Amino acid sequence: xxxxxxxxxxxxxxxYPLRSGFLASLLxxxxxxxxxxxxxxxxxxxxxxxxLAGESxxxxxxxxxxxxxxxxxxxxxxxxxxxxxxxxxxxxxxxxFRRQAQxxxxxxYESLNPRFTxxxxxxxxxxxxxxxxxxxxxxxxxxxxxxxxxxxxxxxLDRYPHQLSGGQLQRIAIARAISVEPRFLVADEPxxxxxxxxxxxxxxxxxxxxxxxxxxxLYISHDLSTMRHVCSQVAIMxxxxxxxxxxxxxxxRDPQHPYAQALMAAVPVMGVRRRKRxxxxxxxxxxxxxxxxxxxxxxxxxxxxxxxxxxxxxxxxGQGRRVACHLH
Ligand SMILES: Nc1ncnc2c1ncn2[C@@H]1O[C@H](COP(=O)(O)OP(=O)(O)O)[C@@H](O)[C@H]1O
Ligand code: SF4
Ligand SMILES: [Mg+2]
Numbered sequence: 455x456x457x458x459x460x461x462x463x464x465x466x467x468x469x470y471p472l473r474s475g476f477l478a479s480l481l482x483x484x485x486x487x488x489x490x491x492x493x494x495x496x497x498x499x500x501x502x503x504x505x506l507a508g509e510s511x512x513x514x515x516x517x518x519x520x521x522x523x524x525x526x527x528x529x530x531x532x533x534x535x536x537x538x539x540x541x542x543x544x545x546x547x548x549x550x551f552r553r554q555a556q557x558x559x560x561x562x563y564e565s566l567n568p569r570f571t572x573x574x575x576x577x578x579x580x581x582x583x584x585x586x587x588x589x590x591x592x593x594x595x596x597x598x599x600x601x602x603x604x605x606x607x608x609x610x611l612d613r614y615p616h617q618l619s620g621g622q623l624q625r626i627a628i629a630r631a632i633s634v635e636p637r638f639l640v641a642d643e644p645x646x647x648x649x650x651x652x653x654x655x656x657x658x659x660x661x662x663x664x665x666x667x668x669x670x671x672l673y674i675s676h677d678l679s680t681m682r683h684v685c686s687q688v689a690i691m692x693x694x695x696x697x698x699x700x701x702x703x704x705x706x707r708d709p710q711h712p713y714a715q716a717l718m719a720a721v722p723v724m725g726v727r728r729r730k731r732x733x734x735x736x737x738x739x740x741x742x743x744x745x746x747x748x749x750x751x752x753x754x755x756x757x758x759x760x761x762x763x764x765x766x767x768x769x770x771x772g773q774g775r776r777v778a779c780h781l782h
Contacts, residue, residue: 458536459497460670461521461555461638466494466530468513468520472742488742490516492694493530495768496687498638498670503660505685505702506674507717509738513694514674518640521672522555535637553583556631560643562623566615566630572604573611576629583634598633601667602626603659621652628659632667639663642674657684678721682706687774690714693749694741696768700775710777712754748780756781 472486491513498504506514519525521532523539532540534555537547559565566575573595580594599607602625615623624644631639641660645653661684663669673684681688681702688706689699690713698711709715716734736753739745745752751761760780768776 457499459499459533460535461672462497462531462533463521464495464531464533466517466520466532467492467528468516468525469528486742488740489694489744490741491520492741492744494691494694494696495530496689496696496699498672500637500668500670501664502687503664503671503673503685505678505681505688506672506691507676507678507681507688508691509717510676511738511741512691513741514676514691515642517691518557518642518672518674522557522640523551524557553634554637555640556634556636556638557640557642558624558628558631558644561647562620562627563615565627566623568615571612571614572599572618572626575626576633579630579634594633598629599626601632601659601663602629603655604629620648621656624648624656625659628656632663632669636669638670638672640672640674643676644673645680646675646677653680654683660684678706678717690717693739693744695749695778697750697779698775698777699768700771701773704773704775710771710775710782711779712756712781713750748778 468491469487469489472488494517496504506517508514516525520527523542527540530540531538534547534551537544539547539551542548576595576598577591580591584591584594596607599610604610604622604625610626618626645656648656657680660671660673664671675681685702687700688702689696690705690709690711691697692713698705698709698714705714706718709718734753739752747763748754748757748761748766751757754761758780764780766778766780768778769782770776771782
């Protein structure tokens with residue numbers, strides 16, 4: 455029997471109103487919208503890691519923040535363990551969600567309070583979410599640090615952020631996030647600011663949390679080369695939408711969407727003969743001015759007449775794979 459999704463997102467949208475000029479607002483002209491996230495859907499079950507990839511500016515971080523309700527969605531549904539949290543209606547579900555859905559950010563230097571010791575930083579969320587005696591809280595603190603690979607724990611407890619390396623700080627940020635036993639974790643570019651030599655160790659933690667703690671994880675990265683090792687599924691995002699999604703191994707080995715193919719062709723993979731390089735011309739277009747039809751058509755080497763008119767929807771290709779492209 456397949457477990458129920460921990461988190462399910464349906465047609466999620468996050469549009470930012472564009473500031474119009476004074477005269478335009480005086481004349482009552484309609485403001486434009488920047489469609490950062492424009493109809494994203496996915497579901498994650500316990501133990502699954504979804505890699506969300508795509509060029510900078512395509513809406514990955516906005517997706518993560520909006521799913522966590524750190525930004526208010528413009529539309530769509532967010533179901534956490536079957537309960538709607540997008541409307542922030544049911545107080546009990548929201549309380550559970552606030553504890554059980556956590557995030558790790560890209561920059562560990564910014565996510566920790568420089569005046570807090572490591573122990574104070576990790577203890578803070580525990581104190582907010584658990585009404586327990588001091589001994590039980592301390593056990594949670596120690597367990598979270600152990601799980602984040604900060605051993606021996608005693609060496610870290612009384613230290614301050616400026617005394618630690620970027621990798622150690624990111625592990626502390628991770629310990630903070632997992633200290634409250636989340637069911638769902640968003641990791642937004644968790645290793646892109648870290649030294650290449652320590653990235654694998656941090657990514658291994660994510661894999662372990664999914665495998666042994668049954669967490670569902672949304673792993674956001676512009677770097678596809680890290681996904682094979684960590685993810686069970688991969689989603690490729692372009693200009694606010696998922697254009698391809700499916701099991702990590704098959705999407706990465708044999709991408710079907712022309713944009714996914716172009717991204718993959720640029721990734722060096724050991725032992726795999728390089729695909730013919732598909733050039734992506736131009737930069738990611740502006741999310742405030744999304745092209746008509748297929749939003750990728752101005753850059754697509756295979757664009758046809760219909761691509762300029764009709765927006766392709768995700769189509770089921772079987773074996774869990776879905777692609778939004780008129781070629782399929
Ligand atoms: N708070 C905001 N207000 C207005 N536009 C935003 C805001 N945050 C992000 N954007 C815009 O939304 C788009 C997606 O950004 P983001 O989610 O950060 O992309 P990514 O994480 O994939 O690099 C970009 O065009 C960005 O400029
Ligand atoms: S729908 Fe057309 S423009 Fe869009 S990716 Fe497919 S072939 Fe290219
Ligand atoms: Mg981002």
